[in-house]
Amino acid sequence: MRYLFLLFVAAPGVLQAEDFQGSSHKLEYEEVPIAYSTQTPSGPVAMLQAKIESGEVKLKWDADFGYLPALLKALDVPVSSQLLVFSKTSLQRSFISPKVPRALYFNDNVYIGYIPEAPMIEVSEVDPRLGGVFYDLEQTAAYKPRFERNADCMQCHGGNRSLGIPGHIIRSIGTDERGEIDSQSEVSEITHCTPLADRWAGWYVTGQHGGQIHRGNLAGAEAFEHQIREPNYLGNLSDVKNLLDTSNYLAPTSDIVAHLVLEHQSHMHNYVTRLRYETELMMATYGHIRYLDRQIDAFLRYLLFTEEAPLSEPIAGNAEFMRDFTARGPRDSKGRSLRDFDLQTRLFKYPCSFLIYTESFDQIPAVMSERIYQRLWDILNGWDARFATLPEKSRNEVKEILLATKKGLPGYWHAPASVP
Numbered sequence: 001m002r003y004l005f006l007l008f009v010a011a012p013g014v015l016q017a018e019d020f021q022g023s024s025h026k027l028e029y030e031e032v033p034i035a036y037s038t039q040t041p042s043g044p045v046a047m048l049q050a051k052i053e054s055g056e057v058k059l060k061w062d063a064d065f066g067y068l069p070a071l072l073k074a075l076d077v078p079v080s081s082q083l084l085v086f087s088k089t090s091l092q093r094s095f096i097s098p099k100v101p102r103a104l105y106f107n108d109n110v111y112i113g114y115i116p117e118a119p120m121i122e123v124s125e126v127d128p129r130l131g132g133v134f135y136d137l138e139q140t141a142a143y144k145p146r147f148e149r150n151a152d153c154m155q156c157h158g159g160n161r162s163l164g165i166p167g168h169i170i171r172s173i174g175t176d177e178r179g180e181i182d183s184q185s186e187v188s189e190i191t192h193c194t195p196l197a198d199r200w201a202g203w204y205v206t207g208q209h210g211g212q213i214h215r216g217n218l219a220g221a222e223a224f225e226h227q228i229r230e231p232n233y234l235g236n237l238s239d240v241k242n243l244l245d246t247s248n249y250l251a252p253t254s255d256i257v258a259h260l261v262l263e264h265q266s267h268m269h270n271y272v273t274r275l276r277y278e279t280e281l282m283m284a285t286y287g288h289i290r291y292l293d294r295q296i297d298a299f300l301r302y303l304l305f306t307e308e309a310p311l312s313e314p315i316a317g318n319a320e321f322m323r324d325f326t327a328r329g330p331r332d333s334k335g336r337s338l339r340d341f342d343l344q345t346r347l348f349k350y351p352c353s354f355l356i357y358t359e360s361f362d363q364i365p366a367v368m369s370e371r372i373y374q375r376l377w378d379i380l381n382g383w384d385a386r387f388a389t390l391p392e393k394s395r396n397e398v399k400e401i402l403l404a405t406k407k408g409l410p411g412y413w414h415a416p417a418s419v420p
């Protein structure tokens, strides 16, 4: 049975080595100047906690789902972002199985994990300075529910699988019928560069993807074997009602477009944090960031999707998720947004991450953000040969959209273009 999983991992291992994206060793973030665990977070969850304490917000308890519906509402996380993962990976692993997967919900700066009947909801926020901060919320009705920062989460979210910083993990890992993982089949750090054929083992996936094969919806060697005989076995599902009791969840889907967005954004979040940490460490040690040129290059390649795995056929997902996601804008005077989907040959129409609008991006220390903006300006004007693969049309579109919508651009961006 094991050999079957091995068949699936050989290729991704090779690909990842070639696809090296800057360094990812674990950084010393518990020491000064970062001192991660001793800092007080100021992200959306920390802010919600303050509002609960002051009485400004009350989280309503729901008889079926506990705090989940109220939490999604309070943090502005759409139900349509729901994804279902059945590999047993979490502090609450015993509650997870293919029949009772963990549901994940997300927006630009919060991730929420919910398992039916489990004692706690798992939450991670993107703190503008600290990066990923991890909390549990007890699923028992309380006068003032509390998010507790939980050090145990760092066993897995502490860096070895998340670019060396406290961060988000998305991986593809085969399981048996009960959801027990086969670690030899792991493809860790799923990003927008990972070919679809390597994605989604251990997850449910709904939506249309034509003849493109992925590893979602398969639990156990028999299911993987079946997929070899019948290439799109359990592919192109519109919901997962035939695979589990979906009344335990807020939606019957684990949407393919939400998957693609999550996999782009979780790695982008980790990258922004990595860049911030490295800048702080370099400035504290050397007083300059000249050694980070390669890291900046890798960051920009990811920001601009230059190594995105192409789609070989169109993808169609849940219209509600796409509506919820694109409605967040912003848009330029021609109605264009970095959140507009392509889904024909790639995820987004305009190749620059929408996370450029986040507070985390704006909080990258000035010494680094000045470099990023300078490089980005050169790239978008076609002056950087290393980014020659970006088509001129895309470069111009991204430049125009950013000029119209991104606050805090350096003054020279708004001056008429001149060759440096």
Ligand code: HEC
Binding pocket: 085, 087, 088, 089, 090, 091, 104, 111, 112, 113, 122, 123, 124, 132, 134, 135, 136, 150, 152, 153, 154, 155, 156, 157, 167, 168, 169, 170, 171, 202, 266
């Ligand atoms: C045993 C390892 C492990 C531990 C411990 C763990 N997680 Fe995770 N977590 C994962 C993995 C792996 C994923 C990716 C999804 C998957 O494969 O299940 C994940 C994903 C998540 C996600 C979705 C997005 C993200 O941020 O990566 C959240 C939220 C999350 N975990 C919260 C927590 C919280 C809160 C704790 C502590 C209470 C915790 N986790 C402890 C392994 C772990």
